[in-house]
Amino acid sequence: xxxxxxxxxxxxxxxxxxxxxxxxxxxxxxxxxxxxxxxxxxxxxxxxxxxxxxxxxxxxxxxxxxxxxxxxxxxxxxxxxxxxxxxxxxxxxxxxxxxxxxxxxxxxxxxxxxxxxxxxxxxxxxxxxxxxxxxxxxxxxxxxxxxxxxxxxxxxxxxxxxxxxxxxxxxxxxxxxxxxxxxxxxxxxxxxxxxxxxxxxxxxxxxxxxxxxxxxxxxxxxxxxxxxxxxxxxxxxxxxxxxxx
Numbered sequence: 001x002x003x004x005x006x007x008x009x010x011x012x013x014x015x016x017x018x019x020x021x022x023x024x025x026x027x028x029x030x031x032x033x034x035x036x037x038x039x040x041x042x043x044x045x046x047x048x049x050x051x052x053x054x055x056x057x058x059x060x061x062x063x064x065x066x067x068x069x070x071x072x073x074x075x076x077x078x079x080x081x082x083x084x085x086x087x088x089x090x091x092x093x094x095x096x097x098x099x100x101x102x103x104x105x106x107x108x109x110x111x112x113x114x115x116x117x118x119x120x121x122x123x124x125x126x127x128x129x130x131x132x133x134x135x136x137x138x139x140x141x142x143x144x145x146x147x148x149x150x151x152x153x154x155x156x157x158x159x160x161x162x163x164x165x166x167x168x169x170x171x172x173x174x175x176x177x178x179x180x181x182x183x184x185x186x187x188x189x190x191x192x193x194x195x196x197x198x199x200x201x202x203x204x205x206x207x208x209x210x211x212x213x214x215x216x217x218x219x220x221x222x223x224x225x226x227x228x229x230x231x232x233x234x235x236x237x238x239x240x241x242x243x244x245x
Contacts, residue, residue: 031135031156036060036114038076055118058130062164062176065118066126074116082107084139091146096195103145110137124169128178130162135184148191155187 034045037056051057052064055072084106093099114132121127138155141147164178 031137033078033080033112033134033136035078035080035112036132036134037074037116038078039074055116055128056114056130058116058118058128058162058164058178059114059132062128062166062178063174065128065164065166065176066120066124066168066174068118068126069120069123070118071120072116072118076114078112078114079109080112080137081109082137082139086141086145086147088146094195097193098144100144100146100148101142103141103147106139106141108138108140112136124167126166128164128166130160130164132160132162133158134160134182143191149193151188151190153187153189157185159183 035041036059037054039053039056040051040060043051049061050064052061052067054074055065055068056074056076057064057068085104086102086106088102091099112133114130116128116130116132118126118128135158136156138153139151140153140155141151143152145152160180160182162178162180164176166174166176168174
């Protein structure tokens with residue numbers, strides 16, 4: 001059996017405004033980044049869609065932008081340092097290849113910037129522009145670790161440009177919307193399992209009576225045709241789906 005732990009520490013600095021430090025856990029979020037401003041760190045980003053504390057509401061809910069009624073610009077830089085360590089407690093090496101190690105710490109630090117600008121042009125309408133990184137970070141294990149056939153280096157870089165409009169039709173209602181242009185660059189590497197390909201090919205020939213059973217890894221070296229062990233391996237498909245938060 002095996003398990004994999006993942007934790008990250010984040011440090012956000014609003015340029016010229018604030019410096020904050022907090023720690024948390026990243027579980028199902030994977031490469032999605034919650035750290036899209038500095039002001040949200042104080043309340044762990046709770047209620048971001050309703051708070052409209054500053055122009056970073058462009059990302060969380062652009063409808064709140066018109067409530068600010070002043071020209072504002074916010075710049076923040078988040079330093080995120082994930083740690084990903086794999087712990088193995090019972091894996092066995094396959095035939096014709098070494099098991100490999102646990103890969104070391106796959107995490108590394110990265111700087112994640114964001115910028116927001118809000119411009120009110122009437123008391124009912126405001127324009128905003130956000131530039132941020134909604135997905136990112138990198139994991140990289142040792143090239144000879146035991147999971148090398150699944151992943152060695154996984155890196156995701158994005159930049160998101162988000163112009164928005166915010167409108168206040170009544171004192172009790174604000175409406176906002178915008179579009180996002182996003183550029184994404186992904187790097188996914190793994191080692192090739194030549195031993196696995198060989199074993200599958202030999203197994204296919206044995207099943208087709210093209211080779212004796214002794215040709216199987218771990219088969220009877222004396223030619224006995226008694227029933228033995230059989231195995232089958234498959235690699236699942238990998239699909240990336242991008243959705244605007």
